[in-house]
Amino acid sequence: MIEYTYTNHIKLSDSIRNIVESNKILSPSKEICVSSTYTQLSEISASALETYFQCPLKYFFNYVLKLKDPISSDIEMLDIGNILHDLAYKYYLRKDRLTLDIHSFCHTTIHQIIENDEKLQQHINNPILINLIAEAERLITHLRNLDANSKFMPTYFEKAFGSNRSFPALQLTDNVSLKGKVDRIDIFEDYFRIIDYKSGNADATLAELYYGKKLQLFLYGLAIANATGKKLSGTFYLPIKNVLEKADNNENIYKLIGFYTDDSDLASAYDINIQTNLKSDYVNMSLKKDGTLSKKSDKVLSPAEIDRLLQYSKNISIQALNEICLGIFKASPLKFSNIQNACTYCPYLSLCSKHSNDICFRDVRKVNKDSFLGDENE
Numbered sequence: 001m002i003e004y005t006y007t008n009h010i011k012l013s014d015s016i017r018n019i020v021e022s023n024k025i026l027s028p029s030k031e032i033c034v035s036s037t038y039t040q041l042s043e044i045s046a047s048a049l050e051t052y053f054q055c056p057l058k059y060f061f062n063y064v065l066k067l068k069d070p071i072s073s074d075i076e077m078l079d080i081g082n083i084l085h086d087l088a089y090k091y092y093l094r095k096d097r098l099t100l101d102i103h104s105f106c107h108t109t110i111h112q113i114i115e116n117d118e119k120l121q122q123h124i125n126n127p128i129l130i131n132l133i134a135e136a137e138r139l140i141t142h143l144r145n146l147d148a149n150s151k152f153m154p155t156y157f158e159k160a161f162g163s164n165r166s167f168p169a170l171q172l173t174d175n176v177s178l179k180g181k182v183d184r185i186d187i188f189e190d191y192f193r194i195i196d197y198k199s200g201n202a203d204a205t206l207a208e209l210y211y212g213k214k215l216q217l218f219l220y221g222l223a224i225a226n227a228t229g230k231k232l233s234g235t236f237y238l239p240i241k242n243v244l245e246k247a248d249n250n251e252n253i254y255k256l257i258g259f260y261t262d263d264s265d266l267a268s269a270y271d272i273n274i275q276t277n278l279k280s281d282y283v284n285m286s287l288k289k290d291g292t293l294s295k296k297s298d299k300v301l302s303p304a305e306i307d308r309l310l311q312y313s314k315n316i317s318i319q320a321l322n323e324i325c326l327g328i329f330k331a332s333p334l335k336f337s338n339i340q341n342a343c344t345y346c347p348y349l350s351l352c353s354k355h356s357n358d359i360c361f362r363d364v365r366k367v368n369k370d371s372f373l374g375d376e377n378e
């Protein structure tokens with residue numbers, strides 16, 4: 001049984017506050033109205049919106065009741081991901097990054113990160129952390145090669161947008177805007193690309209976007225397009241690994257995975273060797289023999305389709321916000337397959353498990369480019 005801590009929330013109705021404080025389990029079948037005036041929300045994050053789409057009740061537990069997992073004292077994947085993320089950020093702060101000695105930089109920086117973290121300090125001799133330096137060198141070597149083989153210029157790092165930030169918030173409704181922090185924004189002429197360092201499942205499908213499970217890449221794209229006046233050319237995850245995994249068939253495990261514009265000139269800006277090799281070592285894209293982009297993947301999109309997806313991600317975010325502000329929090333998890341649904345790894349499973357018969361799963365149907373975006377000329 002997971003233990004939860006409870007943080008007061010000023011908008012909780014007395015009845016819900018009583019249920020939580022007396023450790024009663026909420027009935028997941030119940031549609032809970034927290035307060036018809038739950039409208040003090042002024043900013044929301046992409047991950048909060050994605051959580052609402054996964055399951056509104058999960059959003060309620062996490063963002064309204066603020067029930068949090070106790071912090072584990074063990075080294076977890078999240079810790080490793082955070083260390084490598086921090087390392088990449090520090091690498092881009094270095095003006096001498098094109099020439100610095102990668103081994104020495106990784107060794108020194110990883111030790112500094114560990115020494116400055118109370119929890120990590122206790123694990124300084126843990127083999128996972130010791131082996132991490134080798135992984136760190138592989139990541140930084142890849143980043144250096146990625147930049148050397150691209151015309152896109154790494155320009156902004158950990159760039160926050162929102163109220164009181166240098167980039168403005170993305171206004172969703174009259175009262176609520178989107179806030180966030182983009183790991184990396186690269187610029188090439190009138191275009192930009194977004195790169196999000198991602199541990200865990202570093203992929204996004206059109207179905208996940210359609211059902212709101214993965215909105216971040218496009219919501220961030222819209223926010224940065226508004227802030228910079230440039231066009232989104234692609235929006236990607238860069239998988240952050242936590243062990244020295246072997247890549248299949250000598251594939252580069254750090255290849256960018258995401259959605260991008262169907263434009264072979266931009267493809268050459270992503271990877272200056274793609275016209276020769278027909279397949280990129282740095283981005284999950286390939287060319288046909290005639291030099292045009294292979295469209296086998298649903299992730300190759302026309303500029304009009306990119307625009308539609310940017311607008312779609314905003315529109316469904318507004319729908320979710322309207323429901324959140326009305327206090328609609330049903331136990332309605334997304335069901336992606338017979339073996340995987342939003343409950344599978346949900347930290348609140350123990351609260352809901354006694355009421356599993358009352359949970360109303362939302363089935364996910366197959367989504368492809370035609371069924372989602374249709375004919376762009378329509």
Ligand code: SF4
Pocket residue numbers: 028054055056057058061331332333342343346347348349350352359
């Ligand atoms: S266990 Fe399932 S129903 Fe309960 S909050 Fe999590 S996702 Fe929702």
